[in-house]
Amino acid sequence: MAGITLRQVTKKYGTLSVLNGIDLDIADGEFLTLVGPSGCGKSTTLRIIAGLEAQSTGDVKIDDRLVNDVRPSQRDLAMVFQSYALYPHLTVQQNLMTPLRMRDLNFWERLPLLGFLVPGRRAKMAQIEEDARKVAEALKIVPLLGRKPGQLSGGQRQRVALGRAMVRNPAAFLMDEPLSNLDASLRVHMRAELSELHRDLGATFVYVTHDQAEALTMSDRMAVMMDGDLLQLGPPDEVYEDPQDIRVAEFIGSPKMNILPGESDANGTITCLGLTLDEGLATPQPGKVSVGLRPEHLHVQPRETAECFSGRLTYKENLGSDLFLHLEMAGVENKAVIRAKPHEVDFAAVGETVWFKAESGRMRVFGTDGKRVALTAPDTKRKVG
Ligand SMILES: Nc1ncnc2c1ncn2[C@@H]1O[C@H](COP(=O)(O)OP(=O)(O)OP(=O)(O)O)[C@@H](O)[C@H]1O
Ligand SMILES: [Mg+2]
Incomplete structure (x- = not known):
């Protein structure tokens, strides 16, 4: 050998x-x-x-x-x-x-x-x-x-x-x-x-x-x-x-990791689609970033909640054990996908708006060069997304 x-x-x-x-x-x-x-x-x-x-x-x-x-x-x-x-x-x-x-x-x-x-x-x-x-x-x-x-x-x-x-x-x-x-x-x-x-x-x-x-x-x-x-x-x-490159993040995992456009200010605080995220850049630098969230780390909310992402439901893909919600989000090029259990999202109907949050500590952020950037620990006072 x-x-x-x-x-x-x-x-x-x-x-x-x-x-x-x-x-x-x-x-x-x-x-x-x-x-x-x-x-x-x-x-x-x-x-x-x-x-x-x-x-x-x-x-x-x-x-x-x-x-x-x-x-x-x-x-x-x-x-x-x-x-x-x-x-x-x-x-x-x-x-x-x-x-x-x-x-x-x-x-x-x-x-x-x-x-x-x-x-x-x-x-x-x-x-x-x-x-x-x-x-x-x-x-x-x-x-x-x-x-x-x-x-x-x-x-x-x-x-x-x-x-x-x-x-x-x-x-x-x-x-x-x-x-x-x-x-x-x-x-x-x-x-x-x-x-x-x-x-x-x-x-x-x-x-x-x-x-x-x-x-x-x-x-x-x-x-x-x-x-x-x-x-x-x-x-x-x-x-x-822990994908170290956005290309790896998008290639490994099915359905793909969702990539949302974000922006960091000079303090490293990240905003994404109008929301302030609970994690910031460990090395603050103003500029555009890409926020990556896997479908299993997004959780549908039964009703509109403050500090929540939203999108229009275009398709419910039911695989029996899992159900994938496909959402059109304003300002996002590709459809976002959420993984859920079928019974958890009975209320969501195609054509309607769905509200969802991201699990804390799960987002992966990439710089404009596609490389992963380190984040601060989640700020629990600012529980967002
Ligand atoms: N004999 C050759 N002459 C010129 N280009 C080649 C030759 N063999 C491979 N290539 C090119 O080299 C690149 C890599 O090829 P390779 O076969 O290693 O890809 P791969 O990752 O195995 O892809 P696939 O998943 O399609 O098999 C391709 O762009 C291919 O067109
Ligand atoms: Mg080959």
């Missing part, structure tokens, strides 16, 4: 800069996700780790061994792709055995007929079959060993692809959106299976996804990338609770 280190890794395609200097330390045995919107450079980063793509500048280390000039096959990593890339004409068992045959048999031993005559081949093949079987047992695909990929469901194919990566017992697994071809419910199921597999193997997993929910649910730590930069690296709850 192995840790992986990237130091100031950049990638340019011609004049287009795709990675602007990525620093990343992936611990031995960690489940790390690279998450970010399409085109931000996730796959490129993974392919550079795998050695399938060369970085323009910077270093890649696997277990403190510099691998910049090491071929992919010599890096001892296994890659699992979105398209499973199974051999369609081979059975599941043969698919699982192929990487081992390539590694453990020499040229003569691999020959179709002549190979059988090479002494020692039988023992090697028995070991390979045994190793493939063990992996098939771990992934619960033993009954499928005789089938060809065309006779498998998407989830089963995905498991075989994982198995094929596992047989070599690699130092780390690199996975590029391995679940994105599966339907929604199977994807959720496979998330749990992958997490379990990670625990059982104790191996390093580097997992690429553009799905923030996958990143939140599976990883030990997530690296949020945007436009070729790594914006934030941390455990999922930390990234969710």
Whole structure:
């Protein structure tokens, strides 16, 4: 097993800069996700780790061994792709055995007929079959060993692809959106299976996804990338609770964090849509700010209350367990969203005004450069929002 280190890794395609200097330390045995919107450079980063793509500048280390000039096959990593890339004409068992045959048999031993005559081949093949079987047992695909990929469901194919990566017992697994071809419910199921597999193997997993929910649910730590930069690296709850950049705040979490326009005066007091907020800037500076509030931290009031936000209800999105209220607010570009329990907001009718407050201590404020700014402790005398 192995840790992986990237130091100031950049990638340019011609004049287009795709990675602007990525620093990343992936611990031995960690489940790390690279998450970010399409085109931000996730796959490129993974392919550079795998050695399938060369970085323009910077270093890649696997277990403190510099691998910049090491071929992919010599890096001892296994890659699992979105398209499973199974051999369609081979059975599941043969698919699982192929990487081992390539590694453990020499040229003569691999020959179709002549190979059988090479002494020692039988023992090697028995070991390979045994190793493939063990992996098939771990992934619960033993009954499928005789089938060809065309006779498998998407989830089963995905498991075989994982198995094929596992047989070599690699130092780390690199996975590029391995679940994105599966339907929604199977994807959720496979998330749990992958997490379990990670625990059982104790191996390093580097997992690429553009799905923030996958990143939140599976990883030990997530690296949020945007436009070729790594914006934030941390455990999922930390990234969710304490986004350091407004782009991270808006990307992680569904529905999105609400962003309201605000303004700070020279004392650091923040006003937002006509209300004075109960937290101010820790380092006072006059100017515009963005006030971020998650949907679950906004609470609908049964009637108009002083010092309250308001908006016109345009849509009630009922998911059974939760209900999302979509509101049009004067002076706010996007609709605001409030998360509530269905029975709590029976009284709210589409087309009418809804009054709501923000939970104290929950707002996250960002400067005009998009970076998070520190706040003072909530002033309870000025209980607002
Ligand atoms: N061979 C290439 N030549 C030129 N540009 C490339 C090449 N490969 C990737 N790119 C560009 O590099 C950027 C990053 O691509 P990358 O595949 O890493 O994105 P990604 O984050 O994996 O996105 P997605 O979620 O869509 O898979 C994109 O703008 C892409 O167009
Ligand atoms: Mg990609």
